[in-house]
Structures are given as structure tokens and as C-alpha cells.
Amino acid sequence: MQIIDGKATARTIKEEIRAEVDAMVSAFQRRPHLAAVLVGHDGGSETYVAYKIRDCEEVGFRSTLVRFEDDVPGNVLFGKIDELNQDHELDGFIVQLPLPDHIDEQRVIESIDPSKDVDGFHPVNVGRTVIGLPSYGSATPYGIVELIKRYQIETTGKHCVIVGRSNIVGRPLSILMSQKSINATVTVAHSRTRDLEALCATADILVAALGSPGFVKAHMVKEGAVVIDVGTTRVPASDTKSGFRLKGDVLFEEVAPKCSFITPVPGGVGPMTRVSLLTNTLKAAKKNIRH
Ligand code: NAP
Numbered sequence: 001m002q003i004i005d006g007k008a009t010a011r012t013i014k015e016e017i018r019a020e021v022d023a024m025v026s027a028f029q030r031r032p033h034l035a036a037v038l039v040g041h042d043g044g045s046e047t048y049v050a051y052k053i054r055d056c057e058e059v060g061f062r063s064t065l066v067r068f069e070d071d072v073p074g075n076v077l078f079g080k081i082d083e084l085n086q087d088h089e090l091d092g093f094i095v096q097l098p099l100p101d102h103i104d105e106q107r108v109i110e111s112i113d114p115s116k117d118v119d120g121f122h123p124v125n126v127g128r129t130v131i132g133l134p135s136y137g138s139a140t141p142y143g144i145v146e147l148i149k150r151y152q153i154e155t156t157g158k159h160c161v162i163v164g165r166s167n168i169v170g171r172p173l174s175i176l177m178s179q180k181s182i183n184a185t186v187t188v189a190h191s192r193t194r195d196l197e198a199l200c201a202t203a204d205i206l207v208a209a210l211g212s213p214g215f216v217k218a219h220m221v222k223e224g225a226v227v228i229d230v231g232t233t234r235v236p237a238s239d240t241k242s243g244f245r246l247k248g249d250v251l252f253e254e255v256a257p258k259c260s261f262i263t264p265v266p267g268g269v270g271p272m273t274r275v276s277l278l279t280n281t282l283k284a285a286k287k288n289i290r291h
Helices: 006-026 043-059 074-084 105-112 122-130 141-149 168-178 196-200 252-258 269-285
Strands: 033-039 063-066 092-095 159-163 184-189 205-208 226-229 231-237 244-247
Touching: 006 269, 033 043, 033 074, 033 269, 043 063, 043 141, 043 269, 063 074, 074 105, 092 269, 122 168, 122 205, 141 168, 141 226, 141 269, 159 168, 159 196, 168 184, 168 205, 184 196, 226 252
Parallel strands: 033 063, 033 092, 159 184, 159 205, 205 226
Antiparallel strands: 231 244
């Protein structure tokens, strides 16, 4: 059994990005520039955005944080998005979700210029991904595929079962895994799937992305399977400084001995999700994708 080290892989990719940025700067090009829009003071969102800004610093990107209070009027937020869309000094930006109830999230996503949508949530980027055109990929699915490629995991003809069909993980991952470069045969499972345990046990590659800690147990996993654990649920813990711990959707201790490869939580998919945003911003700066 081999543990897939997402933290180390993310570090390697960051070094690769840093080298590209250094080369751009040596060639008198400007640094890639990412902006993050943060509305309100949600603890999770504050943390995620702080990480994103820190990641930018690590790889030599310029970053800008745009903050609004919870009660920001919709027209002010949309005005700012418009301004960011027009800003020629800015390669890409994200609007951290979730947003307060009075703001229509889907409208926000669709108001971002697809060529600056480095989160890859705009329908144009989702559509381009579906038909296999170059696009800004949704962060977590791209991070997972990158791990699979870098660990040279065999995917052709393999049965990949993905538990979860959300727009940010399960569904886009199912598209990527079925593409010709990967060639897996994909089944997407969800809360209405029948005989889920038996289905999981048929998977050569099992992806758990449902948000239910310890859901996948040893009897649901085939001997030699590859298991990718996307779940990150905060559970209370008395022995950590923060008072919580992240739990995956896989019962690691009993599942790991049956696997050929497995991702841990934390340190598996999570760091790769963060690095995908950097990869997309670099693509945006290099104008690699024509919209
Ligand atoms: P989500 O939007 O809540 O979707 C969960 C999916 O799982 C839904 O499709 C749901 O089915 C399905 N599901 C829930 N309970 C199920 C059950 N008992 N049996 C079968 N299917 C079930 O969640 P998400 O945003 O995709 O996130 C999933 C997990 O990944 C969460 O723990 C989240 O924190 C984590 N996550 C981690 C990263 C990372 O970077 N590591 C990134 C994103 C998300 P229905 O569609 O039928 O409701």
C-alpha cells in the first residue's frame, strides 16, 4: 500500500510554478496577479482566503484582497466584479463562496469574465471541460487527476466509482475521469443510489466525496483498489489547539491495508485543491487558454 502524499506533490508543483514565475520576471514580464473577493467574516472563508494569499506569495504571484462587509449591496459587489473584469493588470480573480443570502451566487459566478474565472466555475469553463477543450478546471477534480497522473496510477479501462455528484467535486471529476486521456469507466453514485456498498466494492478507483466522516469501510473496498478521500468534515477534538480535527469520508485505519494507493486526510486532496488555483492563475497570465 502506498500513501499518496498530496502535501509533497503540491510542494513540488509550487516549486515548478515558482521557477516559471522567476523566468517570466527575468524576461521582464509582469508577475501573475490574482485577486480574491471576500464578503463578510465567515471563519472558514477567512481561513481559505488567507491560505490563497499566502500561496500566491510563496510562488511569487502578486495578490490583492478585496473585502466587503456582509451587508454589501448587490450592485456594489457586481460593480467591483465588473471593474476586476476590465483590469488589465489582473490575470484572474475568485469570489469566495458561500455568499450572504441576499446575493445570488450563480449570478456572481456568471458575471465573472470566463477568461479570468480561475476557480473554473463559470458555465463556459465547465462546458469547455466537458468537451475536452483547454479550460480553467474546477480545483478539486483537477487536483485529484494531477495526483493520479503524478503517481502513474493505471486508469485505462478501470472502473471508477465516485460517491457524490456536486458541481465542485463529483460531477466534474466524472467528466475528467471518462476523458480519452484517462479512459476510466465511471459510475457516479449519490444519496439515491441503490446497493451503494456493493457498488463501491466493484471499484478499481473509489472516490469518496460525500462529506460523511468514516463512511467508506473495509468491506466496501476491493483488494488492491485505489482510494481517493475528498471528505473534509470538521469534528470536535479536545486535543487540538483549534478544538477540531478534519475527518475524511474513509475509515483510513481499516481501509488502507486493502488499497494499492490511498490519500490521507489531511494531506491528500486538500493541498492539491489549493495548488490548482495557482496553476489556473499561471495559465491565465500566460494566456494559455483562448476564450
Ligand atoms: P455536497 O455538495 O454536500 O455533495 C455531497 C454529495 O454526496 C451529494 O451528491 C450527495 O447526494 C452525496 N451523498 C451525501 N450523503 C450520501 C450518502 N449517504 N450516500 C451516497 N451519497 C451521498 O458536498 P461537496 O461540496 O461535494 O463536498 C463533499 C466533501 O468533500 C465534503 O466533506 C467537503 O468538505 C469535501 N471537500 C473537500 C475538498 C478538498 O479540497 N479536500 C474540496 C471540496 C470539498 P445527493 O446529490 O443525492 O444529495
